[in-house]
Amino acid sequence: MDFGFKVTARDRDTKARTGKITTPHGEVITPVFMPVGTKATVKAMTPEELLSIGTEIVLSNAYHLYLRPGDELIKEAGGLHKFMHWNRPILTDSGGFQVFSLSPVVKIDDDGVEFRSIIDGSLHHYSPEKAIKVQENLGADIIMPLDQPLAYPADKDETVVALIRTTAWAKRCKKAQKRDDQWLFGIVQGGFDPALRKKSADEITSIGFDGYSIGGLSVGEPHDVMYSMLDITVDRLPEDRPRYLMGVGLAENIVEAIERGIDMFDCALPTRVARNGLAYTWEGKVSIRNNKYQNDHGPLDGDCGCYSCKNYSRAYIRHLFISNEILAHRLLTLHNLFFTQKVVNKARDAIRENRFKLFKNDFLALQASKKK
Amino acid sequence: MDFGFKVTARDRDTKARTGKITTPHGEVITPVFMPVGTKATVKAMTPEELLSIGTEIVLSNAYHLYLRPGDELIKEAGGLHKFMHWNRPILTDSGGFQVFSLSPVVKIDDDGVEFRSIIDGSLHHYSPEKAIKVQENLGADIIMPLDQPLAYPADKDETVVALIRTTAWAKRCKKAQKRDDQWLFGIVQGGFDPALRKKSADEITSIGFDGYSIGGLSVGEPHDVMYSMLDITVDRLPEDRPRYLMGVGLAENIVEAIERGIDMFDCALPTRVARNGLAYTWEGKVSIRNNKYQNDHGPLDGDCGCYSCKNYSRAYIRHLFISNEILAHRLLTLHNLFFTQKVVNKARDAIRENRFKLFKNDFLALQASKKK
Numbered sequence: 001m002d003f004g005f006k007v008t009a010r011d012r013d014t015k016a017r018t019g020k021i022t023t024p025h026g027e028v029i030t031p032v033f034m035p036v037g038t039k040a041t042v043k044a045m046t047p048e049e050l051l052s053i054g055t056e057i058v059l060s061n062a063y064h065l066y067l068r069p070g071d072e073l074i075k076e077a078g079g080l081h082k083f084m085h086w087n088r089p090i091l092t093d094s095g096g097f098q099v100f101s102l103s104p105v106v107k108i109d110d111d112g113v114e115f116r117s118i119i120d121g122s123l124h125h126y127s128p129e130k131a132i133k134v135q136e137n138l139g140a141d142i143i144m145p146l147d148q149p150l151a152y153p154a155d156k157d158e159t160v161v162a163l164i165r166t167t168a169w170a171k172r173c174k175k176a177q178k179r180d181d182q183w184l185f186g187i188v189q190g191g192f193d194p195a196l197r198k199k200s201a202d203e204i205t206s207i208g209f210d211g212y213s214i215g216g217l218s219v220g221e222p223h224d225v226m227y228s229m230l231d232i233t234v235d236r237l238p239e240d241r242p243r244y245l246m247g248v249g250l251a252e253n254i255v256e257a258i259e260r261g262i263d264m265f266d267c268a269l270p271t272r273v274a275r276n277g278l279a280y281t282w283e284g285k286v287s288i289r290n291n292k293y294q295n296d297h298g299p300l301d302g303d304c305g306c307y308s309c310k311n312y313s314r315a316y317i318r319h320l321f322i323s324n325e326i327l328a329h330r331l332l333t334l335h336n337l338f339f340t341q342k343v344v345n346k347a348r349d350a351i352r353e354n355r356f357k358l359f360k361n362d363f364l365a366l367q368a369s370k371k372k
Numbered sequence: 373m374d375f376g377f378k379v380t381a382r383d384r385d386t387k388a389r390t391g392k393i394t395t396p397h398g399e400v401i402t403p404v405f406m407p408v409g410t411k412a413t414v415k416a417m418t419p420e421e422l423l424s425i426g427t428e429i430v431l432s433n434a435y436h437l438y439l440r441p442g443d444e445l446i447k448e449a450g451g452l453h454k455f456m457h458w459n460r461p462i463l464t465d466s467g468g469f470q471v472f473s474l475s476p477v478v479k480i481d482d483d484g485v486e487f488r489s490i491i492d493g494s495l496h497h498y499s500p501e502k503a504i505k506v507q508e509n510l511g512a513d514i515i516m517p518l519d520q521p522l523a524y525p526a527d528k529d530e531t532v533v534a535l536i537r538t539t540a541w542a543k544r545c546k547k548a549q550k551r552d553d554q555w556l557f558g559i560v561q562g563g564f565d566p567a568l569r570k571k572s573a574d575e576i577t578s579i580g581f582d583g584y585s586i587g588g589l590s591v592g593e594p595h596d597v598m599y600s601m602l603d604i605t606v607d608r609l610p611e612d613r614p615r616y617l618m619g620v621g622l623a624e625n626i627v628e629a630i631e632r633g634i635d636m637f638d639c640a641l642p643t644r645v646a647r648n649g650l651a652y653t654w655e656g657k658v659s660i661r662n663n664k665y666q667n668d669h670g671p672l673d674g675d676c677g678c679y680s681c682k683n684y685s686r687a688y689i690r691h692l693f694i695s696n697e698i699l700a701h702r703l704l705t706l707h708n709l710f711f712t713q714k715v716v717n718k719a720r721d722a723i724r725e726n727r728f729k730l731f732k733n734d735f736l737a738l739q740a741s742k743k744k
Binding site: 040046073084319325 | 411412413415416417418440441445448449450455456457666667669683684685687688690691692694695697698699701702
């Protein structure tokens with residue numbers, strides 16, 4: 001197998017680390033942010049644009065692709081890489097989160113989950129084996145087992161049931177895996193109960209996976225609750241396997257999680273807020289709709305250097321956004337992804353130079369400095 | 373002035389000709405199709421993408437930009453070229469057509485037109501002098517006078533009034549022009565009455581402009597009516613000035629008009645139909661929504677070679693389109709503009725090689741061959 005993970009540097013004062021994941025479609029330096037291409041496209045971007053801003057791996061979603069255009073069709077097309085014209089690493093989520101958060105669930109039991117399609121209301125059954133089959137048809141480099149996430153807050157009984165089920169499903173997923181050119185991660189759940197988080201981490205690691213995802217966080221809980229769950233979980237994960245915090249993509253949260261030893265992140269936030277007119281900058285967030293940018297002929301962010309900032313003014317991008325022009329979505333999406341990539345790049349450098357804490361504090365202070 | 377127009381070759385058997393327009397922002401080979409960037413952006417495209425497919429000049433619209441973000445703001449930004457990051461030639465329409473076709477018109481008289489904004493209902497007054505002032509603020513290379521177009525069919529009395537007004541306004545526009553780094557074209561009107569078309573052409577050419585636009589066509593009349601109006605008009609325009617047929621962008625119409633001696637075209641059609649899922653191909657039009665493309669892993673057009681056709685399948689683009697993904701609009705827009713550019717490129721070659729008629733007949737036959 002063309003797979004591997006190697007930690008190449010550790011920050012002296014924190015749990016932050018940088019490393020390298022090798023996959024059949026190339027290498028990924030960690031910590032890494034994975035732009036979300038839910039439906040086999042990172043919204044508004046071409047693969048070439050993603051490469052131009054340094055994207056190393058994208059995430060796509062088995063649930064959405066299973067429903068449309070169908071995993072069998074993508075297999076027939078030569079797999080997801082070819083279908084979406086992205087020849088670098090891809091990670092697919094199993095669809096568990098989407099089944100539970102988007103679809104009207106008809107029935108859930110230990111066997112799996114029956115749900116209705118959000119597209120046409122048709123009835124579908126998803127099981128651990130089905131989740132693996134779908135992801136084997138898609139052919140991503142890294143795949144996820146079916147799990148049962150919870151909302152926040154979750155009561156203890158519910159959390160226990162979901163935990164037991166997640167562990168049982170993880171075992172079945174591992175057993176169901178046929179392809180040997182895909183890495184299968186385990187997903188730690190356990191809600192917001194420290195003891196259950198530990199239990200889940202211990203159970204999932206004892207099954208043994210190629211990497212470990214931390215699921216069920218960033219679902220509405222306060223940040224300090226998320227960070228304390230991270231602290232508890234990461235300490236129980238093996239040092240030599242990548243750690244992936246699912247669904248976290250706000251730069252402030254990313255740097256906090258990197259400090260706690262997380263290697264991988266994904267989130268639709270940078271691209272979604274872009275389409276709502278929000279630009280990340282090194283001095284905080286800019287809502288481009290704001291009247292005060294109407295005559296602002298400077299770039300979104302003077303310290304950026306992305307294509308959007310090099311060539312267009314706030315006044316122009318605001319005009320495009322107000323006029324509902326597609327180019328507004330493109331320029332803001334590119335900018336936010338570039339910004340997020342630059343944050344992880346700077347984090348990597350800081351780790352290698354043993355100054356991660358300083359980097360983090362400076363970054364967070366600057367983010368909070370100007371509320372725009 | 374850095375301006376000029378030179379006919380470089382004439383087809384032996386038709387009135388088709390190829391030439392070169394020189395502007396302060398570069399050269400344009402004719403016949404040329406100008407993609408429409410109504411609101412200072414060719415919808416879904418970046419300037420770099422337009423350059424990559426061979427676009428030489430874009431059209432923008434004074435009416436829309438006057439209303440939002442305002443021509444004064446664009447002047448303050450350094451002009452339209454800088455504002456929209458397009459350093460090649462730009463042509464602006466005066467806004468006359470939009471005033472009459474989009475806005476609730478409150479009053480029209482010989483002085484000008486009073487109308488309500490389609491954005492916020494505010495009251496505005498547009499006059500020939502105002503149209504020039506707005507376009508001088510925008511700073512395009514080629515600008516248009518205010519005219520009064522008509523719908524099809526138009527009665528004779530109405531046509532006469534509009535003709536007289538268009539001539540009077542053309543004189544005032546020429547007089548109002550202050551900048552000497554912009555070419556001002558005259559616009560021939562005259563509705564669908566041969567005698568009035570001739571009269572308008574004679575009046576406008578006797579005023580003397582840098583080039584001549586043919587307005588008031590492609591507004592719903594049958595194609596043969598349009599072509600006969602073209603024949604009448606072109607014969608009365610000077611040989612040494614560019615001729616611009618406003619609002620025509622369907623490739624079949626373009627080649628017919630090139631045969632009749634037209635040099636310049638603009639139309640929102642190739643970009644608009646793209647956003648509605650229609651792709652032009654050398655064998656006719658493809659509606660990508662069609663179920664039959666669901667499993668079609670070939671390109672939009674096997675004879676194309678554009679970025680979209682080189683890298684993506686019909687099945688993928690259909691999936692994107694059905695899923696309402698921005699990338700669908702991008703790929704289809706790029707493809708349709710590439711196709712239209714290639715049509716004029718091939719027309720230029722055919723003219724230089726004295727085989728325009730053959731080219732036209734082959735092209736039209738192939739377009740009609742497969743109704744997809």
